[in-house]
Amino acid sequence: MISRRNFLKTSAIAVPAASVSSLVVFANGAHQREPLKKSFLPVGMAGYTFVNYTIDQAIAIMNRVGITHLSVKDFHLPLDSSPETIREVIGKFNDHGIQVYTVGVIYMKSEAEVDRAFDYARRVGVNMIVGVPGYDLLGYTEKKVKETNIKIAIHNHGPEDKLYPGPKDVYDRINKMDKRMGLCLDIGHAFRAGTNLVKAVNEYAPRLFDLHIKDVTAGNAQGKAIEVGRGAIDFPSFIAALRKINYPGVCSLEFEKDMKDILPGVAESIGYLRGVMS
Amino acid sequence: MISRRNFLKTSAIAVPAASVSSLVVFANGAHQREPLKKSFLPVGMAGYTFVNYTIDQAIAIMNRVGITHLSVKDFHLPLDSSPETIREVIGKFNDHGIQVYTVGVIYMKSEAEVDRAFDYARRVGVNMIVGVPGYDLLGYTEKKVKETNIKIAIHNHGPEDKLYPGPKDVYDRINKMDKRMGLCLDIGHAFRAGTNLVKAVNEYAPRLFDLHIKDVTAGNAQGKAIEVGRGAIDFPSFIAALRKINYPGVCSLEFEKDMKDILPGVAESIGYLRGVMS
Numbered sequence: 001m002i003s004r005r006n007f008l009k010t011s012a013i014a015v016p017a018a019s020v021s022s023l024v025v026f027a028n029g030a031h032q033r034e035p036l037k038k039s040f041l042p043v044g045m046a047g048y049t050f051v052n053y054t055i056d057q058a059i060a061i062m063n064r065v066g067i068t069h070l071s072v073k074d075f076h077l078p079l080d081s082s083p084e085t086i087r088e089v090i091g092k093f094n095d096h097g098i099q100v101y102t103v104g105v106i107y108m109k110s111e112a113e114v115d116r117a118f119d120y121a122r123r124v125g126v127n128m129i130v131g132v133p134g135y136d137l138l139g140y141t142e143k144k145v146k147e148t149n150i151k152i153a154i155h156n157h158g159p160e161d162k163l164y165p166g167p168k169d170v171y172d173r174i175n176k177m178d179k180r181m182g183l184c185l186d187i188g189h190a191f192r193a194g195t196n197l198v199k200a201v202n203e204y205a206p207r208l209f210d211l212h213i214k215d216v217t218a219g220n221a222q223g224k225a226i227e228v229g230r231g232a233i234d235f236p237s238f239i240a241a242l243r244k245i246n247y248p249g250v251c252s253l254e255f256e257k258d259m260k261d262i263l264p265g266v267a268e269s270i271g272y273l274r275g276v277m278s
Numbered sequence: 279m280i281s282r283r284n285f286l287k288t289s290a291i292a293v294p295a296a297s298v299s300s301l302v303v304f305a306n307g308a309h310q311r312e313p314l315k316k317s318f319l320p321v322g323m324a325g326y327t328f329v330n331y332t333i334d335q336a337i338a339i340m341n342r343v344g345i346t347h348l349s350v351k352d353f354h355l356p357l358d359s360s361p362e363t364i365r366e367v368i369g370k371f372n373d374h375g376i377q378v379y380t381v382g383v384i385y386m387k388s389e390a391e392v393d394r395a396f397d398y399a400r401r402v403g404v405n406m407i408v409g410v411p412g413y414d415l416l417g418y419t420e421k422k423v424k425e426t427n428i429k430i431a432i433h434n435h436g437p438e439d440k441l442y443p444g445p446k447d448v449y450d451r452i453n454k455m456d457k458r459m460g461l462c463l464d465i466g467h468a469f470r471a472g473t474n475l476v477k478a479v480n481e482y483a484p485r486l487f488d489l490h491i492k493d494v495t496a497g498n499a500q501g502k503a504i505e506v507g508r509g510a511i512d513f514p515s516f517i518a519a520l521r522k523i524n525y526p527g528v529c530s531l532e533f534e535k536d537m538k539d540i541l542p543g544v545a546e547s548i549g550y551l552r553g554v555m556s
Binding site: 263264270271277278 | 342343344505506507508513514541542543545546547548549550551552553554555556
């Protein structure tokens with residue numbers, strides 16, 4: 001039972017304290033593994049979405065909405081985790097039908113931090129890092145890619161990002177480098193940075209390794225996170241572009257609105273993506 | 279704060295009781311009235327969805343997912359409500375951006391019950407009843423339609439329904455009657471009764487007044503409620519058929535899974551519908 005006081009505190013509408021309510025949010029496992037249409041591209045979750053949630057809560061949410069892929073973030077699996085912790089955390093995700101397909105976003109500001117990221121990815125057992133190495137570390141990163149056969153997907157972070165506002169800022173720096181250097185295209189931040197997303201998908205296709213899917217209210221620095229489908233991004237065109245290039249990766253939702261109460265927005269966003277894909 | 283005990287009781291996964299959680303389900307009014315795409319058909323809610331919720335909770339859920347139309351059910355507005363109660367309830371919905379566009383489903387087993395339904399609709403101020411008059415009452419219902427200029431949308435309820443399993447069972451009985459006699463096509467029940475939904479939309483177009491939108495796991499009596507988009511109904515074709523006939527009504531979601539915890543499934547279903555419509 002939640003207290004009426006707490007209930008009302010977060011509510012603009014006076015909602016009576018009811019024994020029957022939406023509180024069974026992390027409800028039973030029967031929600032999981034519903035059949036999903038084959039036409040759907042693989043939809044995953046960018047771990048940052050769960051910044052205010054425990055691993056168990058994150059799993060329950062992903063099961064509830066039928067998400068099977070995760071880019072795990074360090075607050076759930078720290079970079080200095082012991083082999084035992086890694087086994088435990090990855091095992092828990094796997095036991096609930098969730099594949100950890102990459103790690104990140106990981107920021108790298110020195111060769112030691114690049115080393116640490118690649119060592120972490122190897123120990124976690126993934127073949128890709130979503131990361132942000134400084135310009136001066138791209139050569140060293142390439143060396144590590146060659147050494148480890150672990151790909152790097154460099155993440156763009158919008159107009160405020162001094163290094164990689166949009167995907168062009170990544171692509172132009174890595175397109176002559178090892179083919180395992182690529183992009184994690186964050187479509188919300190890219191759109192806010194003025195990127196034409198369909199053009200970006202087409203131009204950067206061979207280096208498009210991962211996606212952070214979100215919607216934003218406007219294509220500029222003022223754009224704010226919103227449920228996918230309610231914002232300014234043209235998803236039918238974007239999804240069509242992904243299909244056209246046979247995008248082989250995961251479409252990971254990164255939901256950044258209502259971050260202490262994400263389930264409804266995540267569910268709506270995932271539903272919308274599936275609707276567009278169907 | 280919810281108790282750990284209640285939390286775990288409903289959870290297959292042990293989720294730690296956390297202060298940070300998805301409990302702010304009926305959260306603040308900032309969720310409401312987000313801009314929605316013009317390409318969307320009007321999406322509403324069939325009141326039965328809220329059988330375990332108060333009016334305030336129902337409003338909060340509809341605001342959260344951006345739903346503006348409601349077919350109000352009698353547990354929120356009893357048929358014998360006083361004018362004061364009607365004013366209060368309808369006013370509350372209106373104050374939160376929700377238009378009550380119809381009443382029902384109302385079952386009618388005598389002329390007195392038909393009278394009561396039409397009187398109720400008139401007093402509530404809607405121009406349509408979603409209802410189920412027995413075969414022998416169709417003539418009397420038609421008389422009331424002519425008298426009151428209130429339409430009747432007869433609801434089909436699947437293979438178990440002795441009167442109207444599918445829309446053909448309605449249509450064949452009313453298509454020679456007053457043009458204000460029509461269908462509330464419940465697509466889940468119709469599909470379970472073996473109806474080809476696209477064909478039904480085309481054939482019954484002039485009499486298609488209302489829709490109960492849902493998805494089901496199978497096109498037979500065993501079909502169970504599931505989040506829209508995860509089941510067996512082909513929504514892209516169905517929505518395309520609605521567009522083709524210029525369906526002038528509301529697409530009301532009737533969500534019947536997890537009925538004590540509907541918000542995530544409602545959000546996912548509404549998201550999916552918007553995705554298909556976009």
